[in-house]
Amino acid sequence: MAKLREIKILLGTFIITAAILGGGFWVLKDRFLGNQMGNTESSTPQERLPAQITSGNTVLFADASEEKQQAAEAFNKADYSKAEALFQAALQASPNDPEAVIYHNNAQLLAQEVEYYTIAVVVPARVKDDQNKAAGILRGVAQVQQRINQSVEKINGKGLKVFIADDANSLSEARKVAQNLVQDDEILAVIGHYTSETTEAALSVYQENQMVLLSASSTSDTFSTFCESQPDCVFFRTIANNRKSVNFFSEALIENARRATIFYSFNSNYSQSFQENFQTLYPMQGGTVVELSQTDLSKAGFSPSQVLEEANQQGVEGLVLVPDGGTSAASLRNAIALLEANEGQLWVAGSSSLYNAAVLEALADHSEQVYNPFAVYTPWHHTTGCNTPSGQQFCQEAQQVWGTKFVNWRTATAYDATRALEAALRLLPRDNNNITQLRQQLRNILADQNFETQGATGVVTFDEGTHNRSDPPLEMVRIRSCPSATSGLAFVPSEYNSAEEAGLNCSQ
Missing domain, CATH: 3.40.50.2300 (Response regulator)
Structure with a gap:
């Protein structure tokens, strides 16, 4: 993948149209191309994407602390060391905030100029009634990211950067988010979407662009039928199908x-x-x-x-x-x-x-x-789940990261989804920087009948043809x-x- 570079994209017409039509909602954000060579140039503005897709320069969840807002502002200015310190300060006050954990991990990678792989996770962050569900999913992703980035070996020497995308649990927003994610030449795979409806609305976009979509929560059997009809289906899930x-x-x-x-x-x-x-x-x-x-x-x-x-x-x-x-x-x-x-x-x-x-x-x-x-x-409950051999490590990690092992099933299945991507990323060739080929190789690794990895809820494998979880927790x-x-x-x-x-x- 290309090393980190910051490119100024002129989007004047788009910005004006968005401000008129969306009342300022489509605010544009900074974003960063993959730093595969560990070389960062922070003197020029960066490529911008809509504000509902961010790796740290925009706070998606409401009621953010002053430190968290300041951290996002520093991240937006490419002052990653300052952003890292401010996100850490925000976590001192709210240690179980998964959004801040992910942004802190991202800032740390960029500040230290560490090579990394990039994935995205899509959640309904703006919808008040869905924010607890969104946070549960993000905790599963953040917990894996934290362990990877703090380890010496990482993923073949590379860290994990995570974009958070907010589809507001809206069918039209889900498709727009998918269209932005697949056009990005840094992101290799996506975890999401939350509901079967939003997943269905976005799936064809991922399929056309051969980007893996790994769901921790979409259970409809529509996707089983979809995969059986596609020779190279990109959809997988770590939750039981209906x-x-x-x-x-x-x-x-x-x-x-x-x-x-x-x-x-x-x-x-x-x-x-x-x-x-x-x-x-x-x-x-x-x-x-x-x-x-x-x-x-x-x-x-x-x-x-x-x-x-x-x-x-x-x-x-x-x-x-x-x-x-x-x-x-x-x-x-x-x-x-x-x-x-x-x-x-x-x-x-x-x-x-x-x-x-x-x-x-x-x-x-x-x-x-x-x-x-x-x-x-x-799909899973901590009382029984934490007492299984596979759940013990997960719950011990959760206690360390979140201060409690009493996490919900969305955290467990999102953890499993991220673990599956981690295992697949370890098998990618290090010398290939072609994003199209890497996405296809990632899909092929997950679809291989010999693929398996240990998750919070047990061994994660996928059925041939449907790509359903082979032995899901119930x-x-x-x-x-x-x-x-x-x-x-x-x-x-x-x-x-x-x-x-x-x-x-x-x-x-």
Whole structure:
């Protein structure tokens, strides 16, 4: 890859148009070409990209500290030593800020003129309701980056630089972000996007440009079909695809309900894929799927009371809730409302989109009767995950970097995605600087049936053809009382009868 160089790009027409159309949103940012030879020239302005893609000169998350803002300003001026020190100061005040960790690591690479590989991660950083999810993903990426860059050997002597891209969980923004990333001659691969909908909107851009897109959270089986139709598919994932998770989910549900109705978002690729698999796999477990007149969680006029009345008339024993990942305003809200209105009468099972702090907050003032007959599928949980051989190192690292091992599944699967890219990067030839060839070689390494690496959740390998995770982690969790938790509630693996039994310290 080319050594770091800073090029002034005149984008006057674009800037004026963007300022008019976007009210200043499309502010342009500095960015840096790959320093593969360790030679930095900081005397000239740098190439600019839209502000929602940054490696340190723009703060994406709101409520940034003064030190963090000053660090970004220093980074923008190519004063990387100052930026490194200021990001470090920001981390002293907020040590579990993954955005600051990534920017600090990037500034350190540039200040020390270390050679590096570059990847990007796409998250919905601007959406307030999604910022915790975005931070969870970034923690997984940052944790791997930190370990690599602090090691002596690094990746064949090269560090890891990470761009953060914000698609705002918007289909149009996701595609725009993808178009910018693939045009960059530094970035080798992308981790993202968060939802199946945004991933689907952007995937064709990555495919056309043969850039690996490795998702830690997109589960729709649309991508399985997509990969089977592409001779050189660039999509991979470290989370279970819906068919695998629904099969696991159905086995757990059938123990409590043999007649169930599924509620999902009609406008969601993720929800539709889950529903289609459930319609097929649940009957194979001996269950019956009961059709009701209202099953669209994304509909504004959804009525929980009418739904429950009809469910009782039809002899329904279980409710399956599959809200989308935040691409519609009403979906999660309606799922929670139905859970509350049920008052513990029917068994309720939810997809991983309900493994959400908003659910705990909504149920905080309710009695145990409301949430006792409620179980949620999740890819990973720290209680059991940290006790596995593969999870022990991950959780020890998390404790060191974030001050806690109680990270969520998004951190674990994003860690696995970054570990997979790290393992693949180690196999790239050092003497090839052709970005097109390097991207293709990276894809071929991941697709090789002999490829595997150790992640937080186990061994990461990919199925031939579909590029699905071969043996993904799967877990069912329940809500238990935990007074010391923010909402007074916590998700714990189903086998535990209390949060304390699961190892949580719940005393106030």
